Amino acid sequence: MIIGLTGSIASGKSTVANMLREKGYPIVDADVIAREVVESGSPLLKKIQQTFGEEVLREDGTLNREQLGALIFGDEVKRQQLNELMHPAIRGRMVSQKEDYLTQGYQTVIMDIPLLFESKLQDYVEKIVVVSVTKQIQKQRLMARNELTEAEADARITSQLDMSIKEQGADAVIHNNDTVEETEKQLNAILENWQAVPR
Ligand SMILES: CC(C)(COP(=O)(O)OP(=O)(O)OC[C@H]1O[C@@H](n2cnc3c(N)ncnc32)[C@H](O)[C@@H]1O)[C@@H](O)C(=O)NCCC(=O)NCCS
Numbered sequence: 001m002i003i004g005l006t007g008s009i010a011s012g013k014s015t016v017a018n019m020l021r022e023k024g025y026p027i028v029d030a031d032v033i034a035r036e037v038v039e040s041g042s043p044l045l046k047k048i049q050q051t052f053g054e055e056v057l058r059e060d061g062t063l064n065r066e067q068l069g070a071l072i073f074g075d076e077v078k079r080q081q082l083n084e085l086m087h088p089a090i091r092g093r094m095v096s097q098k099e100d101y102l103t104q105g106y107q108t109v110i111m112d113i114p115l116l117f118e119s120k121l122q123d124y125v126e127k128i129v130v131v132s133v134t135k136q137i138q139k140q141r142l143m144a145r146n147e148l149t150e151a152e153a154d155a156r157i158t159s160q161l162d163m164s165i166k167e168q169g170a171d172a173v174i175h176n177n178d179t180v181e182e183t184e185k186q187l188n189a190i191l192e193n194w195q196a197v198p199r
């Protein structure tokens, strides 16, 4: 079974993915792949530099993530430009990692894809779990984790689809407003219900 794990920024996807990893499920992580495809010296990083300017590179030639984030969150046109450059490469690697895990004999593969709904990737998975939080908790956790101002946090939150739309498209919703223990209980119930074993 291919399970898509999604939610909104700072809703708790990585927290849930880590629980799944500990239980032995293989995880395809779109955010990790998004870092790999722009490694220093990669053709994609060169294209990003040509599109957005020298300032998105650090002196050592690596991507300046804060700088690129400041450019694209809050500027819809630039964000779409970046998506068009990066998403085909990210999708290709996600699919090949998933195939590798299936070949290795795993019965369930988790695809952690923050933009699953925004990028219309529903057909890449069989079941969708949405990790949801209230707007207030989401903003608090995002500001704390990324050391962002309220305006910066708002720009990131509004660059994604509303949580209620994601919940409507989900096969199961995990409400991550309480303790991580409460979140894990909800996760366990879903896995049991779907009889989703790693191997
Ligand atoms: C702009 C970048 C460099 C900022 O890096 P930074 O380290 O600050 O953030 P990080 O990569 O950890 O992403 C954090 C979260 O931001 C959100 N996010 C990232 N990119 C986007 C985007 N293009 N549109 C909307 N939300 C996004 C996701 O919820 C993601 O989980 C980076 O997010 C990026 O390369 N984005 C484009 C690739 C992409 O779409 N990634 C999302 C998963 S496919």
Ligand SMILES: Nc1ncnc2c1ncn2[C@@H]1O[C@H](COP(=O)(O)OP(=O)(O)OP(=O)(O)O)[C@@H](O)[C@H]1O
Pocket: 007, 008, 009, 010, 011, 012, 013, 014, 015, 016, 031, 114, 141, 142, 145, 176, 177, 178, 179, 180, 183
């Ligand atoms: N139940 C919880 N209680 C308290 N803090 C939590 C809880 N769940 C997650 N957090 C914290 O909230 C922040 C966001 O969680 P996490 O990184 O798992 O979200 P994410 O959805 O993966 O984020 P992103 O979309 O940015 O990758 C982290 O700092 C995490 O430690």
